[in-house]
Amino acid sequence: MAERLVFFLCALIAISTAVGVVASRNPVRSALLLVLNFLTLAVLYFTLTAQFVGIIQVIVYAGAIMVLFLFVIMLLNLGSPEAQLPERELRRPVAWLLAIGLFIVLVSQVFLVVGAQPQPLVEAGTARTIGYAMFTRWSFPLLIVAVLLTVGVIGSILLARRRSA
Amino acid sequence: MTLGELGWALVRVAIVLGFLLGALPLVIWFERRALAWFQNRIGPNRLGPFGLFQPIADAVKLFFKEEIVPANADRLIWALAPALSLFPALVAAATIPWGPNRLLTPVADVEIGILYFLAMSSLAAYGVLLAGWSSNNKYSLLGGLRASAQVISYELGMGLALATAILASGSLRMTEMVAVQAEPLWGTVPFLPNWLIFTPWGLVGAALFFVCMLAETNRAPFDLPEAESELVAGYQTEYSSMKFAAFFMGEYMAVLTISGIMVTCFLGGYLAPINWSPLQSLAETVGGVFVPLATLTAALAPPFWFLLKLGFLVFMFVWVRATLLRLRYDQLMNLGWRVLIPVGLVNLALLAVYLLYGWLAALVGYGLAIGLYALWAVGRSRPVERRRVILYAKAHPYIPRQTRASEGQNAYVAQEVLHG
Amino acid sequence: MTAVPLSAYLTLAAFLFAIGAAGVLIKRNPIVIFMCIELMLNAVNLTFLSFAMHQPSLQAQVAGHVFVLFVIGVAAAEVAVGLGIIVAIFRLRETIDVDSVNLLRE
Numbered sequence: 001m002a003e004r005l006v007f008f009l010c011a012l013i014a015i016s017t018a019v020g021v022v023a024s025r026n027p028v029r030s031a032l033l034l035v036l037n038f039l040t041l042a043v044l045y046f047t048l049t050a051q052f053v054g055i056i057q058v059i060v061y062a063g064a065i066m067v068l069f070l071f072v073i074m075l076l077n078l079g080s081p082e083a084q085l086p087e088r089e090l091r092r093p094v095a096w097l098l099a100i101g102l103f104i105v106l107v108s109q110v111f112l113v114v115g116a117q118p119q120p121l122v123e124a125g126t127a128r129t130i131g132y133a134m135f136t137r138w139s140f141p142l143l144i145v146a147v148l149l150t151v152g153v154i155g156s157i158l159l160a161r162r163r164s165a
Numbered sequence: 166m167t168l169g170e171l172g173w174a175l176v177r178v179a180i181v182l183g184f185l186l187g188a189l190p191l192v193i194w195f196e197r198r199a200l201a202w203f204q205n206r207i208g209p210n211r212l213g214p215f216g217l218f219q220p221i222a223d224a225v226k227l228f229f230k231e232e233i234v235p236a237n238a239d240r241l242i243w244a245l246a247p248a249l250s251l252f253p254a255l256v257a258a259a260t261i262p263w264g265p266n267r268l269l270t271p272v273a274d275v276e277i278g279i280l281y282f283l284a285m286s287s288l289a290a291y292g293v294l295l296a297g298w299s300s301n302n303k304y305s306l307l308g309g310l311r312a313s314a315q316v317i318s319y320e321l322g323m324g325l326a327l328a329t330a331i332l333a334s335g336s337l338r339m340t341e342m343v344a345v346q347a348e349p350l351w352g353t354v355p356f357l358p359n360w361l362i363f364t365p366w367g368l369v370g371a372a373l374f375f376v377c378m379l380a381e382t383n384r385a386p387f388d389l390p391e392a393e394s395e396l397v398a399g400y401q402t403e404y405s406s407m408k409f410a411a412f413f414m415g416e417y418m419a420v421l422t423i424s425g426i427m428v429t430c431f432l433g434g435y436l437a438p439i440n441w442s443p444l445q446s447l448a449e450t451v452g453g454v455f456v457p458l459a460t461l462t463a464a465l466a467p468p469f470w471f472l473l474k475l476g477f478l479v480f481m482f483v484w485v486r487a488t489l490l491r492l493r494y495d496q497l498m499n500l501g502w503r504v505l506i507p508v509g510l511v512n513l514a515l516l517a518v519y520l521l522y523g524w525l526a527a528l529v530g531y532g533l534a535i536g537l538y539a540l541w542a543v544g545r546s547r548p549v550e551r552r553r554v555i556l557y558a559k560a561h562p563y564i565p566r567q568t569r570a571s572e573g574q575n576a577y578v579a580q581e582v583l584h585g
Numbered sequence: 586m587t588a589v590p591l592s593a594y595l596t597l598a599a600f601l602f603a604i605g606a607a608g609v610l611i612k613r614n615p616i617v618i619f620m621c622i623e624l625m626l627n628a629v630n631l632t633f634l635s636f637a638m639h640q641p642s643l644q645a646q647v648a649g650h651v652f653v654l655f656v657i658g659v660a661a662a663e664v665a666v667g668l669g670i671i672v673a674i675f676r677l678r679e680t681i682d683v684d685s686v687n688l689l690r691e
Contacts, residue, residue, distance in 0.1 A: 007589040011597045018601050018624055022608035027617055028242065028298060034620050035291070037601075041627055044597075047589070048634045053653050055280040057630075060657050063287025064317060065623070065664050067294065071313045072668050073616055074298050074306060076675050092611055099607030106599035116591045116639045124637070124646035126276055127337050133647040134654070141651075145658040152662030156669035 006047055013040045027073050035066045050125045177272045181258050185418050190220035192417050196483050203487035224410060232406040235301055243299040247404065247411035250292025254418035257285035261425040262340045264435050264467035271339065278339035279327055282426055283320075286381060289419060290316040293383070293390055296412070297400035308399025311494065312390035315380055318501040319387075323377035325509030329370035330430040332516050333361055343434035356440050360433040365531055366516040371431040373509050375481070378427060380501070382419045385486035389494060424478035425471075432474050435467035594635035601628035613682050615674075619667050626660050 017037040021030045038061045045054035123129050134142055194209070194217055201208025209216035234240065260278035263270040275281060290313050297309020331337055334345040350357040351364075361367035380387040391399040401412055428434060448459035492500065511534050519527035601624060608621030630653045637649025 003589055007593065011593075014597065015600060015604075018604040021617075021620060021624060022604055022611065026239075027614055028239070028295075030617050030620055032242070032291075032295075034624065037624065038627065041631060044594075044631065045634055048594070048638045050634045050637070050650055050653070051275070051277055052280075053630075053634065053650050053657075055277045055284050056654065056657060057627075058284035059280065059287055060661060061623070061627070063284060063290070063320070065661060067287075067290050067313050067317055068664060068668060069616060069620060070291075070294055070298075071310065071317075072671060074294070074310055074313075076672070078614065078616065095607050095610035098610065099603040102606055103599055103603035106602065107596055110592045110595045110599070113591050113595065113639075118588050118591070118638050119641060119646075120638055121643055121646055124643055125650060127280075129643070129647050130650050130654070133644070134651050137644075138648075138651050138655075141655060145655050145662075149658060149662045152665045156665040159666070159669035159673045 003047060007044070010040045010044050010047075013037075014044070027078050028070065031066055031069050031073065034069075035062050038062050038066070048125075049120045049122055052125055052127045052130050173268050174272070177269060178259075180263075180269060181261075181272055182255065184263075185255065185258060185421060188421060189414060189417055190224075191217075192421065192479055193220040193223075193413075195479065196486075199480065199483045200487055203483075227406060227410040230406040232408065233403070235403045237301045238403070239299040239301075242295050243403075244408070246292050246296035246299060247408040247415070248292075249295060250289065250415040251411050251418075253285045253289040253292075254415045254422060257282055257289075257419075258422040258425060260339050261422070261429055262343055262434060263471050267340070274338065274340050277337050279331060279337050279342070279426075279430070282422075283324060283327065286323075286419075286423070287316070287320055289381070289415075292412070292415065293400050296404065297390075300400070300403040302403055304398075305400050305402050308390045308402075312383060312400065315383070315387065315389065315497060315501075318498060319377045319380035319505070322373055322501060322505035322509055323381060325506065325513060326370045326374035326377060327426075327430060328513055329366050329509075329516050330361055332513065332520065333364070333367060339429055339434075342430060343436065346433045347436055349440075358433050358436050358438065358440060360431070360436075362431045365527070366512050366519065367431055369508065369512040371427070373505055373512070374427055374431065376500075376505060378423045379482070379485060380497075382416060382423055384416075384420065384482055386489040386491050387497060388491060389497060420479065420482055421475065424475050424482075427478060428471060428474040435471040437466060437470050591635055591639050595632060598628040598631040598635070601625070601631070615671050616668075619664065619671075623660060623664070626656055630656055 014037055017033040017040070020033040021037065024030045024033065038057060042054040042057045042062075045051075045057060197219070198208040198210075198216065209219035212218040212222050234243065259272040260275060260281050261271055262274070267274065271278075273281075293312035293316075294309045297305040297307070297312065300306075330342060334342040336342060336345070346358060346360050348359045349355050350359050357363075362371045379385075383390050389399075391401055401409060404412060445459045445463065448455040515527050515530045515534065518530050605621045605623075605625035605628065608624070609618050612618050612621065633649050633653050633656070637646045640646045640649065
């Protein structure tokens with residue numbers, strides 16, 4: 001019973017914050033609502049026995065990526081009222097219709113998994129198991145992600161560098 | 166979860182929160198007094214014994230101050246920011262063990278204890294960042310931007326420093342990290358505990374962690390986000406009354422929590438520095454009145470040692486603040502990215518060498534690393550340009566008129582005769 | 586059985602994904618568009634993890650967790666490059682409206 005209560009509370013917060021991210025006209029508020037959304041998703045990950053992934057979600061998404069977003073918003077001063085861009089009024093209803101259609105298509109596939117039984121294994125979510133799997137079975141994808149991150153860092157430095165320098 | 170477990174959990178929460186809130190005025194008083202001694206002043210000494218009640222008086226004063234909201238501030242976020250800076254400081258201490266009794270401490274002995282701390286400390290950036298942005302003040306905004314860049318940069322160094330602790334103890338669980346440090350030193354010396362700081366990688370890691378900890382809590386010499394002399398207190402400029410007090414409390418609680426993490430990871434947590442208690446051995450040999458005394462001290466010793474180490478680290482905070490000047494922004498970034506992160510990576514690699522190939526290979530590795538650095542530094546250094554700088558005072562010594570006159574009546578007379 | 590069914594997690598993830606897609610279509614501010622993409626990635630992560638818990642073997646469960654970590658890593662790289670591009674565009678054009686950045690179209 002407690003699990004369901006936690007799920008419905010988190011789902012409620014996640015849905016309302018996600019709607020808020022899109023509906024808010026102020027980028028700073030969007031970013032803050034998205035942080036809240038990520039935190040509730042982390043709680044949901046904990047209920048799915050994924051404690052390591054959940055805490056990494058908080059560290060990477062809430063702690064680093066969203067701080068970077070806020071940093072850029074403030075650096076470019078996009079949060080002030082005069083800097084806000086007008087919405088695309090015409091595209092708006094079309095976009096919502098498309099989104100609803102996408103949602104229906106996705107949910108229509110949910111009945112395929114109705115009979116699935118949860119098999120909670122606590123050790124699947126520990127750092128030890130995940131680390132072992134990552135450095136043995138998934139070591140090649142790990143290397144690719146590492147190269148991608150390095151390239152991304154170098155690329156962003158090149159992009160942000162002033163031309164005159 | 167049964168009702169009894171819930172009750173014990175509430176007791177644990179109450180202990181941690183009670184300690185954090187109760188130690189807060191003490192730490193503030195201690196910082197002011199110690200800083201005053203460093204600067205050859207007296208410090209607050211009027212209210213109560215040794216001025217101990219001064220923080221309480223300050224709190225009362227802050228509570229009764231008028232609250233001023235700047236024009237065009239984003240009201241909601243402006244009110245949210247102090248709470249956001251207080252929240253992580255309050256909850257981050259949940260995984261720190263204060264003693265061996267698992268019923269009383271820590272609040273949650275989870276598998277990912279130290280990552281939980283990293284997550285909560287990374288959330289601390291939001292309070293400063295949003296306070297700076299929502300105040301609608303350029304100084305505040307500059308403070309907020311500095312704070313976010315600083316916290317992101319030093320998070321990496323802190324993560325590397327903690328990674329050495331994780332790798333050395335083989336666990337993310339903080340109680341296990343303490344248990345590993347309870348073993349005899351280097352596996353051989355029986356009386357001394359195996360604190361991580363007594364190993365080369367632990368020493369480097371602790372030094373890294375200490376620097377990063379100063380930066381993460383926005384304390385001097387890394388207090389650029391508030392820099393009262395250039396940014397007029399930065400993100401705090403527009404805050405007054407209770408909201409200012411919330412930032413103040415958040416900062417000191419973060420100092421306490423992060424010191425607790427350093428004590429647990431590098432300084433042996435609640436363990437005594439020597440595995441030998443004279444009272445205990447007296448009780449074993451003599452017995453009698455020493456037995457209850459020994460049990461009492463055995464029960465009180467772990468929190469005592471923990472608090473002693475915590476107090477020492479808080480003193481280090483004040484010491485550094487009284488000694489070092491604030492860094493310039495580019496110096497801060499250079500230190501974070503070009504010094505701390507490479508050192509942390511090399512240290513981590515050498516710890517891995519130790520774990521795989523033994524201590525001899527690791528020591529050779531440390532020797533190689535230091536030697537290569539020395540070679541690089543020597544090759545890079547230019548001969549010092551020597552220039553004679555004569556102080557003005559040396560070139561033009563000041564000779565008081567009175568001594569000239571008092572050299573003798575004759576000289577005075579002679580002067581008068583010469584100049585008419 | 587009191588546990589939350591898999592379909593509930595999947596429905597929530599589908600909803601978040603759809604909201605994120607709508608945001609990408611509606612918004613003109615590229616930073617908010619990025620945020621919506623992050624939202625969609627997180628919805629996918631949620632499906633990964635909820636499927637992972639319903640796998641029979643430990644190895645398959647761990648594979649789901651590892652994939653989520655890879656997604657997070659790729660998202661971090663994407664944000665680093667994306668925000669770099671946004672800052673560069675802002676320096677060049679003084680605006681970051683995605684509808685006015687169409688130099689390559691003409």
